[in-house]
Amino acid sequence: MEIDKNLIRNFCIIAHIDHGKSTLADRILEITQAINNKEFKEQVLDSMELERERGITIKAKAVRLNFPFEGKTYILNLVDTPGHVDFSYEVAKSLGAVETAVLLVDATQGVEAQTVANYYLATEKNLKIIPAINKIDLAQAQIERTKSQLKEAFGFAEEEISLISAKDGRGVSQLLERIIKEAPLPQGEINQPLRAFLFDSQYDPFKGVLLFVRILEGEISKRKKIKLLSKGTIYEIEELGIFKPHIEKREILTAGEIGVISCNIKDPSQINIPDYITDPLNPTSQNIPKYKRLTPMVFCGIFPNSPKDYSNLRASLEKLRLSDPSFTYEPDNSEVLGPGFRGGFLGLLHMEIIHQRIEREYNLDVILTSPNVRYQIVTKKEETIFIENPQKFPSPSQIKEVREPFIEAKILSPLEYMQAICELAKSKRGIFKKMDYLGGDRLNIIFELPFQEVVIDFYDNIKSITKGYGSLDYEFIGYRKSEIVKVDILFNRNPSGVFSLLVHKDKAERISRKVLQKLKELIPRHVFEINIQAAIGSKIIASEKIPALKKDVTSKCYGGDITRKRKLWEKQKEGKKKLKTLGRVQIPSEAFLEILKI
Secondary structure (H helix, E strand, O other): OOOOHHHEEEEEEEEOOOOOHHHHHHHHHHHOOOOOOOOOOOOOOOOOHHHHHHOOOOOOEEEEEEEEEOOEEEEEEEEEOOOOHHHHHHHHHHHHHOOEEEEEEEOOOOOOHHHHHHHHHHHHOOOEEEEEEEOOOOOOOOHHHHHHHHHHHHOOOHHHOEEOOOOOOOOHHHHHHHHHHHOOOOOOOOOOOOEEEEEEEEEEOOOEEEEEEEEEEOEEEOOOEEEEOOOOEEEEOOEEEEEOOOEEEEOEEEOOOEEEEEOOOOOHHHOOOOEEEEOOOOOOOOOOOOOOOOOOOEEEEEEEOOHHHHHHHHHHHHHHHHHOOOOEEEEEEEOOOEEEEEEEEOOHHHHHHHHHHHHHHOOOOEEEOOOEOOEEEEEOOOOEEEEOOHHHOOOHHHEEEEEEEEEEEEEEEEHHHHHHHHHHHHHOOOEEEEEEEOOOOEEEEEEEEEHHHHOOOHHHHHHHHOOOOOEEEEEEEEEEEEOEEEEEEEEOOEEOHHHOEEEEHHHHHHHHHHHHHHHHHHOOOOOOOEEEEEEEOOEEEEEEEEOOOOOOOOOOOOOOOHHHHHHHHHHHHHHHHHHHHHOOOOOOHHHHHHHHOO
16 A cells, blocks of 8 residues: 655754653553553664663664544654664764754753754754754753753744653643644655665574665565665565554555665665665666765674684674674684684673673673774885784884874763863873863864874763763764884783783873783782783883782691601792793683773
8 A cells, every 4th residue: 555655754853962862762552552561661663682771772773653633643663763873873863864853952961962963964954953952840950051052953933842750741732733743744756766775784684684674766565576785695584563652564565755765685684774776677867865874983802711712703793783883893713712713893881781682682602802902004115004913013214103093072961060181181182172062051162183182081070070061972083193002911921912002102102000900910820920010012110910820738747857858848949940841820800800990
């Protein structure tokens, strides 16, 4: 049955993290009766256990709703998106499936970094933006202040701003009515050649890869052949459906609709996200826009705790890559940990989420090595190479110049925390660029920073300094010359590559001491003494010792000649000396995880 596209409205909710996107989605589902009270639970669209536990959205979700208004029943296709900077790629590709964005702002927090970033992402896509202030039910809500920020930062008129409470439902029905009245109608005609936007996917063990699509032109039906434009591969559609929010089967999808396609694709590597779909026999003549693929910024080794799990780990990473195209991986090998993979992530939270998804969704116990950024190295032969693995860092005699990645960091904060933020940024080798006022007491402070300094705890420090009111957004701006050195960690003079670090020369000694102290705490005592050292080349810059376990070898000697006891002590001493040379230091897996936090 053909749907009247004049009754379709496609929209998404965009906001900074914790501003209430998923709660608003819950209220909308409740108001439109898309889910009954028996099935209802908070964060309905956040299907991952990890999303519920952390209270954040990791994957964008879509759902189809029916909403009666002025004697007609409208179809609302809602896409809920993540808010954390590490998942901005999810937001960017989801915006291609809709015409309208609800820009949600927390009345207690005001405009924050991802509010600004998501606003500009939406304007780049020429979306209609409907601003809404959320959490007006809270006693600490500062509605007038937040209105002022929206007007000054983005130029909205006061009458354009909706006031809602996603928690108690106040103003949500009126917001849906605004979407129906103001959202642009879907473009594209049913009689045109098929053109569909593939914005996400998911692996189903029975049906293979499920493709989440927005039909831009034409129509799509069961048993029809489709062509994925990025790779030119052709498949036959076996099933079609829509999100209600559970998948409900359909025979046909037409221009303006959002739905799901199953083609029994068993190999996840055959799919690129985002992508476009057309009819191989009657292809679209429209120009297909190219999407900028985000480059991973943080890298670390991913190794199975047991070598027999290597094949299962490879299969799980392949499936994760399908649902999260911003995650990359390649084979790697470690002398200590054996075969594994080198993973690339958009940030530290992204890395942590992938780690927990591997362990929870695929029941695998894995070890992650210390995270690093990617460095650009110019050799003395004038060759340019990129290195993110410290074990592959060339010797100093081969290096002409090392360059590290820099970002432009936009820090939004109340005025009173300006000095503390500037001091923090400068302690991270930051270069101050400019400062903008965003209305009232709100500042946008811009610094250029080495990404290695930001990747571990910079965001947490911003939140701590500003008592939760500060926020961070950043973008990569290029590579710059820097004094980066490789620090090796040695156990009884034997280097352990998994703990090697790439750090700035000025901070090498301080960071090395922290690492050694943490290792001393975590590594249990052995029957031989363990010397832990940090070295740059042949120069030792820090050292710690773990004393040997003591055993009283003379406990059975009652009295008698002292020379017998001395012989036993000498024998024990020689044995420990031999063990120190040949014995293998047992490093607990939690040591690898704790080093990540330094």
